[in-house]
Amino acid sequence: MARNVHRSPVMADVARLAGVSHQTVSRVLNDHPNVRQETRERVLAAIEGLGYRRNSSARALVTRQTNTLGVVAFDTTLYGPASTLYGLERAAREAGYFVSIVSLRELTRDDLAEALDHLARQQVDGLVVIVPQSAIAVALAEMPQPVPVVTVEGDAGVGLPVVNVDQRKGGALVTEHLLRLGHRTVWHVSGPPDWLESQARTQGWRETLLAAGAPIPEPLSGDWSPRSGYRCGQLLAGVPDLTAVFVANDQMALGVVRALDEARIRVPDDVSVVGFDDVPESEFFTPPMTTVAQDFSEVGRKAIELLLDALADDRDHSAPTAEGADGAYPAVPPARIVVQPHLVVRRSSGPPRRS
Amino acid sequence: MARNVHRSPVMADVARLAGVSHQTVSRVLNDHPNVRQETRERVLAAIEGLGYRRNSSARALVTRQTNTLGVVAFDTTLYGPASTLYGLERAAREAGYFVSIVSLRELTRDDLAEALDHLARQQVDGLVVIVPQSAIAVALAEMPQPVPVVTVEGDAGVGLPVVNVDQRKGGALVTEHLLRLGHRTVWHVSGPPDWLESQARTQGWRETLLAAGAPIPEPLSGDWSPRSGYRCGQLLAGVPDLTAVFVANDQMALGVVRALDEARIRVPDDVSVVGFDDVPESEFFTPPMTTVAQDFSEVGRKAIELLLDALADDRDHSAPTAEGADGAYPAVPPARIVVQPHLVVRRSSGPPRRS
DNA sequence: AAAGGCGATGTGAACGTTAACAATTGACCC
DNA sequence: GGGTCAATTGTTAACGTTCACATCGCCTTT
Numbered sequence: 001m002a003r004n005v006h007r008s009p010v011m012a013d014v015a016r017l018a019g020v021s022h023q024t025v026s027r028v029l030n031d032h033p034n035v036r037q038e039t040r041e042r043v044l045a046a047i048e049g050l051g052y053r054r055n056s057s058a059r060a061l062v063t064r065q066t067n068t069l070g071v072v073a074f075d076t077t078l079y080g081p082a083s084t085l086y087g088l089e090r091a092a093r094e095a096g097y098f099v100s101i102v103s104l105r106e107l108t109r110d111d112l113a114e115a116l117d118h119l120a121r122q123q124v125d126g127l128v129v130i131v132p133q134s135a136i137a138v139a140l141a142e143m144p145q146p147v148p149v150v151t152v153e154g155d156a157g158v159g160l161p162v163v164n165v166d167q168r169k170g171g172a173l174v175t176e177h178l179l180r181l182g183h184r185t186v187w188h189v190s191g192p193p194d195w196l197e198s199q200a201r202t203q204g205w206r207e208t209l210l211a212a213g214a215p216i217p218e219p220l221s222g223d224w225s226p227r228s229g230y231r232c233g234q235l236l237a238g239v240p241d242l243t244a245v246f247v248a249n250d251q252m253a254l255g256v257v258r259a260l261d262e263a264r265i266r267v268p269d270d271v272s273v274v275g276f277d278d279v280p281e282s283e284f285f286t287p288p289m290t291t292v293a294q295d296f297s298e299v300g301r302k303a304i305e306l307l308l309d310a311l312a313d314d315r316d317h318s319a320p321t322a323e324g325a326d327g328a329y330p331a332v333p334p335a336r337i338v339v340q341p342h343l344v345v346r347r348s349s350g351p352p353r354r355s
Numbered sequence: 356m357a358r359n360v361h362r363s364p365v366m367a368d369v370a371r372l373a374g375v376s377h378q379t380v381s382r383v384l385n386d387h388p389n390v391r392q393e394t395r396e397r398v399l400a401a402i403e404g405l406g407y408r409r410n411s412s413a414r415a416l417v418t419r420q421t422n423t424l425g426v427v428a429f430d431t432t433l434y435g436p437a438s439t440l441y442g443l444e445r446a447a448r449e450a451g452y453f454v455s456i457v458s459l460r461e462l463t464r465d466d467l468a469e470a471l472d473h474l475a476r477q478q479v480d481g482l483v484v485i486v487p488q489s490a491i492a493v494a495l496a497e498m499p500q501p502v503p504v505v506t507v508e509g510d511a512g513v514g515l516p517v518v519n520v521d522q523r524k525g526g527a528l529v530t531e532h533l534l535r536l537g538h539r540t541v542w543h544v545s546g547p548p549d550w551l552e553s554q555a556r557t558q559g560w561r562e563t564l565l566a567a568g569a570p571i572p573e574p575l576s577g578d579w580s581p582r583s584g585y586r587c588g589q590l591l592a593g594v595p596d597l598t599a600v601f602v603a604n605d606q607m608a609l610g611v612v613r614a615l616d617e618a619r620i621r622v623p624d625d626v627s628v629v630g631f632d633d634v635p636e637s638e639f640f641t642p643p644m645t646t647v648a649q650d651f652s653e654v655g656r657k658a659i660e661l662l663l664d665a666l667a668d669d670r671d672h673s674a675p676t677a678e679g680a681d682g683a684y685p686a687v688p689p690a691r692i693v694v695q696p697h698l699v700v701r702r703s704s705g706p707p708r709r710s
Numbered sequence: 711a712a713a714g715g716c717g718a719t720g721t722g723a724a725c726g727t728t729a730a731c732a733a734t735t736g737a738c739c740c
Numbered sequence: 741g742g743g744t745c746a747a748t749t750g751t752t753a754a755c756g757t758t759c760a761c762a763t764c765g766c767c768t769t770t
Contacts, residue, residue, distance in 0.1 A: 057415035058756035413726035
């Protein structure tokens with residue numbers, strides 16, 4: 001007859017064992033102040049004894065909070081996004097949140113909408129979206145956002161809070177480094193033109209050349225893959241006065257070096273090559289690669305910080321919402337955090353060969 | 356007075372608009388067969404019109420299913436785990452599940468227990484655990500598992516379902532390849548000795564040498580990092596008869612090549628080096644690296660497949676559980692799926708130099 | 711010493727869904 | 741033409757929390 005042999009214990013069970021009401025158990029669980037110490041201990045003992053675990057669905061139902069944050073990312077097999085994701089997850093978990101992720105297959109408006117829909121179905125409390133393309137950032141800003149959103153490497157202009165690495169600065173660091181070594185100018189292999197990171201790195205490169213009065217070669221562009229770097233490298237091998245190249249990421253830089261090597265152009269003796277990202281491998285490339293390091297984990301942490309702030313604000317403002325101009329938030333400009341990158345000099349860059 | 360201005364619609368609202376009971380709405384949502392076509396359409400129109408979205412917490416509360424799968428992984432910034440994670444996420448989402456992840460900081464029993472606890476708190480329906488170390492695999496098997504668990508790259512001996520790449524086979528492929536090229540023997544830089552993948556790759560290497568009657572050098576071992584490979588490479592540079600090295604992953608292989616290069620030992624002219632994993636960069640290493648490709652996404656997909664099967668079984672068996680020998684599942688051996696790797700021959704391996 | 715207040719606890723009603731069962735309708739069979 | 745059965749729909753009661761409010765002592769205040 002006892003069919004409830006293996007039912008997991010609920011609050012009422014704990015309450016019965018501790019000789020209190022279920023509400024007192026709830027109070028203990030939620031750290032309400034008004035519980036006598038002795039009672040609290042009895043309840044905790046009962047919880048321990050039964051191996052009780054609070055049912056998060058029931059809790060979410062009444063509190064309207066799932067304690068879950070959603071993350072939408074693009075290519076999580078790449079070092080950058082993967083590291084950022086790691087930082088996000090760590091920070092979120094430390095703050096007591098669960099993390100639900102969606103990896104986009106393609107960087108399209110539809111896939112993004114689908115991802116947001118998926119996470120909305122799960123009723124996440126907030127979202128971190130890693131939107132590296134300008135068009136997608138705009139699309140995101142236009143979509144209805146039922147919950148607070150923070151973007152990473154997004155467009156600061158579209159009105160969403162954003163955490164960025166200062167990519168422009170990174171591009172400038174590289175270019176300054178090469179010019180200071182004595183190079184007359186610096187060629188550039190950029191990432192895809194519609195990527196924000198790509199644009200900013202190129203901008204930093206261009207501005208620095210401009211400021212130095214150096215000639216500005218036409219940049220080549222790849223798709224972040226080593227293969228595309230290789231192709232650009234083959235083109236660069238044909239450039240007469242080539243002495244220095246700034247490649248927008250380490251993977252492409254690897255391809256560039258490969259192509260130059262095949263064309264009997266030595267790095268750094270004949271040509272200096274600098275990458276971007278400081279992937280763990282870059283120190284052991286042949287030659288070890290000069291590059292720009294970004295603190296991805298820090299980016300992840302900051303994003304969660306921003307999001308939790310937004311959640312807190314949201315809760316504060318949600319009570320007196322009836323009076324406010326409905327939906328139109330106070331004119332606080334969206335938060336923006338910028339993380340500084342730094343140059344890591346290795347052997348792939350050096351002074352130009354005396355000709 | 357209308358304070359519910361901005362309450363999001365619930366089933367009752369849809370029901371009212373469609374002129375049916377909330378239960379009929381529920382039936383439409385759950386694809387129950389016994390709803391008249393015309394009614395179904397009216398309900399769907401009402402859902403559409405109100406922008407109604409079912410409350411997953413309420414649903415989870417009564418169905419006791421969260422539709423969420425938990426994933427515990429170790430170093431998700433590495434290419435392998437990141438790719439596996441991607442495959443897992445894709446497959447899970449396609450099956451209508453949410454994915455909640457926890458990245459372990461360290462591969463310890465405590466961290467694992469904490470991760471499982473975290474996910475249990477969220478009441479995931481099932482778990483995928485990527486446990487690459489033997490000791491941890493054992494620890495996992497000993498922990499209470501309130502939900503079905505599938506392990507990836509785990510120990511097939513501990514009684515949990517597992518999806519693996521045939522690492523032994525991979526090690527054998529590499530070694531055969533090198534012997535066939537004419538090398539008298541093959542040196543080996545293994546991964547950490549307590550990693551299962553590491554053990555299996557080494558085993559494949561050793562067995563192949565043994566079968567070929569080749570001498571078996573003492574293997575060196577690293578920690579997967581390029582730096583550790585570099586150190587081993589420095590040691591290998593001092594080995595007199597060295598002509599071929601099998602390195603247990605591409606990153607370490609990169610370090611080995613770097614160290615050999617610095618010792619003026621040319622790859623592949625003087626020494627052949629073969630890696631493992633086929634990371635996207637390896638094709639563009641200097642020289643392009645011969646390596647073993649694993650289909651990580653496939654591993655992820657298979658793991659989800661296995662897990663969903665286990666969930667289905669669980670549901671089937673849970674009804675008549677009262678009669679069965681309580682908890683002791685029928686003696687079906689835990690499922691085991693093995694994915695085959697394949698060799699990718701590139702320029703880093705070639706016939707030994709004629710001396 | 712009575713009034714007021716505060717700390718500690720309990721009671722009942724949500725939250726929004728699905729499950730179990732009841733009720734109604736119409737078709738079909740003999 | 742009455743009865744049976746299936747298809748369709750509705751009614752009520754869970755699920756396990758938290759919230760709002762009530763209650764009961766006891767201490768403080770005047």
